Amino acid sequence: MSTAPRTYSYYVEDRTRETTDRPAKFLEAFAAVLEHSSYALPLDIFSRLSTKCSRCAVTCQLYEVTGEERDIPCKRSELLLAVYRRYFTYGGNLRARLGGSFELTDEYIDLMGENYYRCTACRRCKASCPVGIDHGLITHLARYLLSEVDVIPKALVVSTREQLEGIGNTSAIPPNALVSTCEFLEEEFEDDYNVQIKLPVDVEGAEFVFFPAVSDYLLEPDTLMGNAAVMAVTGGSWTIGTGNYDGINYGLFYSDRMMERIIKKEVAEVRRLKGEKVLIGECGHATRSAWFGPTFCGSDAPPAINFLQYTHAQLMKGNIPLLDKKIEERVTYHDPCNLARSGRITEEPREILKAICADFVEMTPNRTENYCCGGGGGLVSIDEIRSFRTTLMGKRKADQIRATGAQIVVSPCANCKKQLAEVCEDNDLGDVQIVGLHDLLLKVIDFGPYRAKLAAEQECPLSNLGSTEEPD
Amino acid sequence: MEALIEWARGPAFIFSLTFMVLGLARHLLLTLWESARVIRRAGDRDIPYKQVFQATAKWLFPLDKLRHEVVFSVTSVVFHAAILVVPVLLAGHIKLLAATLGFSWPALPGVAADALTIVAVVTAIAIVIQRGTARATRQLSRIQDYLLPLIVALPFASGFLVMHPTWSPVSFELMLFVHVMSANLVLVLMPLTKLSHAVMLPSVQLVSELGWRWPVDSGSAVGVALGKESDPV
Numbered sequence: 001m002s003t004a005p006r007t008y009s010y011y012v013e014d015r016t017r018e019t020t021d022r023p024a025k026f027l028e029a030f031a032a033v034l035e036h037s038s039y040a041l042p043l044d045i046f047s048r049l050s051t052k053c054s055r056c057a058v059t060c061q062l063y064e065v066t067g068e069e070r071d072i073p074c075k076r077s078e079l080l081l082a083v084y085r086r087y088f089t090y091g092g093n094l095r096a097r098l099g100g101s102f103e104l105t106d107e108y109i110d111l112m113g114e115n116y117y118r119c120t121a122c123r124r125c126k127a128s129c130p131v132g133i134d135h136g137l138i139t140h141l142a143r144y145l146l147s148e149v150d151v152i153p154k155a156l157v158v159s160t161r162e163q164l165e166g167i168g169n170t171s172a173i174p175p176n177a178l179v180s181t182c183e184f185l186e187e188e189f190e191d192d193y194n195v196q197i198k199l200p201v202d203v204e205g206a207e208f209v210f211f212p213a214v215s216d217y218l219l220e221p222d223t224l225m226g227n228a229a230v231m232a233v234t235g236g237s238w239t240i241g242t243g244n245y246d247g248i249n250y251g252l253f254y255s256d257r258m259m260e261r262i263i264k265k266e267v268a269e270v271r272r273l274k275g276e277k278v279l280i281g282e283c284g285h286a287t288r289s290a291w292f293g294p295t296f297c298g299s300d301a302p303p304a305i306n307f308l309q310y311t312h313a314q315l316m317k318g319n320i321p322l323l324d325k326k327i328e329e330r331v332t333y334h335d336p337c338n339l340a341r342s343g344r345i346t347e348e349p350r351e352i353l354k355a356i357c358a359d360f361v362e363m364t365p366n367r368t369e370n371y372c373c374g375g376g377g378g379l380v381s382i383d384e385i386r387s388f389r390t391t392l393m394g395k396r397k398a399d400q401i402r403a404t405g406a407q408i409v410v411s412p413c414a415n416c417k418k419q420l421a422e423v424c425e426d427n428d429l430g431d432v433q434i435v436g437l438h439d440l441l442l443k444v445i446d447f448g449p450y451r452a453k454l455a456a457e458q459e460c461p462l463s464n465l466g467s468t469e470e471p472d
Numbered sequence: 473m474e475a476l477i478e479w480a481r482g483p484a485f486i487f488s489l490t491f492m493v494l495g496l497a498r499h500l501l502l503t504l505w506e507s508a509r510v511i512r513r514a515g516d517r518d519i520p521y522k523q524v525f526q527a528t529a530k531w532l533f534p535l536d537k538l539r540h541e542v543v544f545s546v547t548s549v550v551f552h553a554a555i556l557v558v559p560v561l562l563a564g565h566i567k568l569l570a571a572t573l574g575f576s577w578p579a580l581p582g583v584a585a586d587a588l589t590i591v592a593v594v595t596a597i598a599i600v601i602q603r604g605t606a607r608a609t610r611q612l613s614r615i616q617d618y619l620l621p622l623i624v625a626l627p628f629a630s631g632f633l634v635m636h637p638t639w640s641p642v643s644f645e646l647m648l649f650v651h652v653m654s655a656n657l658v659l660v661l662m663p664l665t666k667l668s669h670a671v672m673l674p675s676v677q678l679v680s681e682l683g684w685r686w687p688v689d690s691g692s693a694v695g696v697a698l699g700k701e702s703d704p705v
Contacts, residue, residue, distance in 0.1 A: 045503065
């Protein structure tokens with residue numbers, strides 16, 4: 001019987017304490033995962049080649065602040081590599097027969113449960129590893145295996161359950177509330193900007209089916225209005241689907257099994273609406289997980305793009321008319337790890353910001369080397385670890401923001417925005433405003449040409465027949 | 473003593489060299505085989521080869537990486553350069569190999585070889601000292617991490633004394649025996665320890681990328697294997 005107390009820094013569900021025989025179940029899951037995915041190759045190479053040089057330590061924003069041994073990325077990865085070596089390599093088996101001492105225990109599982117949630121899986125350390133070890137991959141895998149013995153932060157599993165088995169999204173917004181929110185935002189456009197802009201719902205055959213972090217519908221009306229405004233002035237063909245309107249995928253943070261189910265749900269909605277592409281709103285992890293579409297669904301999965309890519313392309317083509325005024329405050333940009341670490345989206349937001357801001361400054365380091373906000377890997381959703389997130393994990397980020405002297409920090413990611421707001425509150429940066437990119441863009445879009453086009457169409461309604469923006 | 477040296481240079485060396493070559497070849501072939509299998513099974517085969525290649529090249533010639541952790545980085549790069557260059561370009565080694573291979577190549581001048589040998593030994597010791605004194609490395613290090621640089625330095629230190637017998641505390645023959653046997657030890661350790669990075673390093677950036685390339689339906693396949701396919705979240 002277990003003697004481990006099974007207490008963690010984060011809240012867990014009752015079943016975490018009730019699961020029996022965890023070491024055997026962990027190893028059974030490990031064997032199944034090795035067989036059905038592609039982790040065996042990196043585990044084999046990493047466990048052989050890891051040189052323990054510590055370069056990862058000096059690039060980890062957590063270790064830089066805590067100096068604790070358990071926070072060295074290489075040390076953390078070693079926790080799982082030791083299990084792999086002992087149970088899944090010839091050498092490890094042999095050593096065990098000769099009286100090797102390592103054994104996977106209940107306590108060891110708890111140690112992993114704690115330490116793998118002291119990492120945001122930001123993958124900053126990968127670039128500093130001379131050997132090229134991806135510690136983010138190890139954190140990802142370790143959490144997946146831990147979830148198979150029910151070690152999962154309550155915040156993550158509760159949201160995922162709501163999304164897959166409840167109302168259908170992580171914020172539990174019912175479809176009729178979504179429709180009213182869209183109508184409310186349309187009214188806001190009329191009241192605040194004197195312009196008619198639709199948030200199209202359930203339009204079949206649109207090019208893009210839109211999946212923001214669903215929390216945007218509750219918390220970020222300006223981001224959504226910015227998205228809708230860009231689509232309106234560029235004549236973009238898009239729709240929100242009432243079958244699924246949530247881009248959030250906590251599977252990326254704790255379970256490939258859940259990640260696959262959530263992605264398949266997204267793809268199913270695109271197919272139901274006969275759309276062509278997945279369009280992800282301002283959210284880093286939603287984007288990165290949507291990029292896994294072909295991984296789980298094969299090469300005919302609809303391609304996924306981030307809204308920044310669409311807006312950037314349209315702005316460069318001159319399709320987004322801007323007012324003469326610019327954003328006057330000093331603005332800086334925080335790169336969400338899930339967009340920037342691999343170098344996939346770094347320049348698009350900068351070019352947009354430079355076009356609309358009078359005083360844009362970079363924080364250092366940036367782009368692929370940027371510090372994580374401190375809430376990555378799902379940590380931001382775990383409210384009970386706030387002080388860990390903001391004072392230890394987020395310390396470097398606060399220093400970075402302070403050094404820029406910026407009044408506005410732009411980050412196109414729902415998770416980063418929540419975390420950065422808390423980092424600023426807890427680090428004496430209360431005056432700094434955290435906003436999305438489309439929020440700022442909305443302030444400087446010139447709706448004049450769009451209004452004129454609408455007026456012309458109203459005079460001559462036949463010209464509107466070809467539009468895909470009217471619901472069936 | 474002479475018989476011992478002949479044994480060390482003959483059968484013992486051939487065994488060590490063969491062990492190293494076969495061991496490393498096994499690692500390399502298994503990695504290539506497994507990489508090909510991962511790519512074949514992957515749902516998403518759109519792999520950013522260019523980026524992987526660039527990252528690999530950057531770490532094989534890590535000159536722009538020296539600006540972080542300057543002392544440790546420079547020591548490490550110099551150490552690696554020295555231990556790669558000296559054994560291959562040493563006049564004595566070339567002469568020995570030319571007798572077997574039937575061809576030779578230009579050697580380092582004696583002074584340069586001496587200097588680089590000293591550099592190899594000094595940097596090896598410096599690496600061990602830095603490992604023990606810097607907090608993060610000390611926290612990470614296993615016994616082998618301290619021992620391996622010293623074991624690698626052994627053939628260099630003994631080789632230097634073979635070339636300069638007047639400085640040697642022991643007889644020339646004994647020093648030659650130590651030199652050859654310590655080199656044999658390094659060869660044997662290559663495939664068994666982290667020293668295998670000498671051959672495997674160029675594969676790791678690709679391997680790190682391939683780790684994320686799972687087969688289609690890999691999540692549900694795990695669910696089925698564990699009998700959890702219809703379990704609630």
